[in-house]
Amino acid sequence: MIAIRGTLELSRAYLLKTIRSPSALIWTLLFPQVWLILFALIFRNLPGGMSARMPGLFTITAFSGAFFGVAYSLVTEREQGILRRIRVTPATATMVVIGNAVRSLVTVAASLFMQGFIARLALDVDFGPAVWRVAVVLTFGVWAFVPLGLIMGSAAKDMRSAPAIGNLIFFPMVFMSGAALPLQMLPGWLQGFGRMLPTTYLVQALEGVMVRGEGLSQQGLPLAVMLTSGFIAFGLNSLLFRWESTQPLGAKRIGTALAGLMLLYVIVVLVT
Amino acid sequence: MSIRTQSLTKTYGTTEALHGVDLDIEPGGIIGLLGPNGAGKTTLVEVLEGLRTPTSGEVSVMGFDPTREGIALRQHIGAQLQATHIPDDLTPFEVLRLFASFYERSVPVEDVLERVNLKGKARELARNLSGGQKQRLGIGMALIHDPALLIFDEPTAGLDPAARRQLHEIILNLKERGRTILFTTHYIEEAEKLCDRVVILNRGQVVADGTPLELVRSSEGQSTIFIDVDGPFDPAPLLAVGAEQQEGRGSHYRFTASDSTAVIVALGEVLRTQPVTLTDMNMRRPTLEDFYLEMVDDPEAAELDSERESGATSREPAASAAEMCKEER
Secondary structure, eight states, X not given: OHHHHXXXXXXXXXXXXXXXXXXXXXXXXXXXXXHHHXXXXXXXXSTTHXXXXXXXXXXXXXXXXXXXXXXXXXXXXXXTTHHHHHHXXXXXXXHHHHHHHHHHHHHHHHHHHHHHHHHHHHHOOOOOSOHHHHHHHHHHHHHHXXXXXXXXXXXXXXXXTHHHHHHHHHHHHHHTTTSSSOGGGSOHHHHHHHTTSHHHHHHHHHIIIIISOOOGGGGHHHHHHHHHHHHHHHHHHHHHOOSSTTSOOOHHHHHHHHHHHHHHHHHHHHHO | OOEEEEEEEEEETTEEEEEEEEEEEOSSEEEEEEOOXXXXXXXXXXXXXXXXXXXXXXXXXXXXXXTTSHHHHTTTEEEEOSSOOOOXXXXXXXXXXXXXXXXXXOOOHHHHHHHTTOGGGTTSOGGGSOHHHHHHHHHHHHHTTOOSEEEEESTTTTOOHHHHHHXXXXXXXXXXXXXXXXXXXXXXXXXXXXXXXXXXXXXXXXXXXXXXXXXXXXXXXXXXXXXXEESOOOOHHHHHTTOEEEEEETTEEEEEESOHHHHHHXXXXXXXXXXXXXXXXXXXXXXXXXXXXXXXXXXXXXXXXHHHHHTSGGGOOGGGTTGGGGGGO
């Protein structure tokens, strides 16, 4: 009971903090619209138009929001000693992690909704035969991305190192997954690498339901990969979570976490 | 017993922050933990809160082992850390509501706001509060579940006298309500004023433990006696009972003595036998500060310790900041 109440209150507090932070609002709600404009300028006149590029744009928005949002929040709170203060209460790391995850889900959902709404109205983007399928696929994507942000938030020592580590992960996730550029533009070996990234599977599933008009049952593999990836990453997060930046992670923990995550994608690549 | 430690040690690499600390604290009252920077005060407090794992020895807080039963223990203690650590984008009301949700039982947020004199600031963002108001909110966060034991780490550090006095009143009020308060401080006069018991740590060891009066009485410091006389004055009887004359100009004299009572008796004898009149007299007894300075390292050594500590968070030895948390996972 305390765990549920505490987690809900933490989620509420995190959301209030986001709403009251102008920079967070700009990053969460405004910045994705800048991407939308850029994509429209670049891809509008290409075959398929914006409708063909919307799965990639949604993936970028979902990934950047879920990944950076949750990671930066965790690092900042650790740096400010807020996590340390929470640690001297009966609250657990799981409560903090889920509280952060819920906040991230809500804010990413808001930014995706806003982006989709503008794209539909201003750019006449086609979301396929059922918008709800798009929402379901995006939920799977955010589920896979949030724990990656949590892992990054635990791995980064402070806000000086967080953007560097974050970008190291962000750019391959975006450029090698077919989100920013069509996957066909990449050399074969790079496409193979792309199959080891969770963003690739969100692009695939979104293309399925939005561009090809397929049902959810035809997205079995990408949805399963994202679901499993999310579970594994949440589990790994319990290995890496730290209340204070002075708590060393240890090479063994980091190695176990990375190996666990890589294993899933290596299996997927081998199976497919 | 609220707190019991036996042969408690805590080492960070090669640095021994706590060395065989034995402490028994009964319920009720205010206990002050004094010591220079690097003495181990914060380490001790963090071990009691379950934030650090002792290297050896036994610890029991409210009947719980802080290392193994940390979450259960924290239902019964309220802690205020060295820095305030308050989410700036939330109001005091929201912060207290959040912290109340972590406990099995809690008192109404409004009651806590009233107790820490923040009712008028309940809806203001924490970032707009003054230092004293933030400290009081920090205390409020520790009181939200009405715990029997409160542990405050330097609650009045950096506050102006008025803000400090407000916090003193809150702490005294808690004592009146039967709570046990353990707090660390660098202000000796604060400890003398508030504490029923003072524990002095030096280099990780308890070097003194008692009521402020007991500690002052056991001081090896000397009383200073100021005398103004009218007429020819021979201080020989005073010197004979151990007084040392420090000054003697005209009618003004200053003596120091370990046994001030014997000097006063001798002075009475002088006034009876010599043709002098006492026009004024003052005496300054040793204070808790005198005793404290006798018990801890000299300031230069303390300064070195301070520099060593200041490189790490929570004032632990900087050289071992990474080591100190290895076992906290």
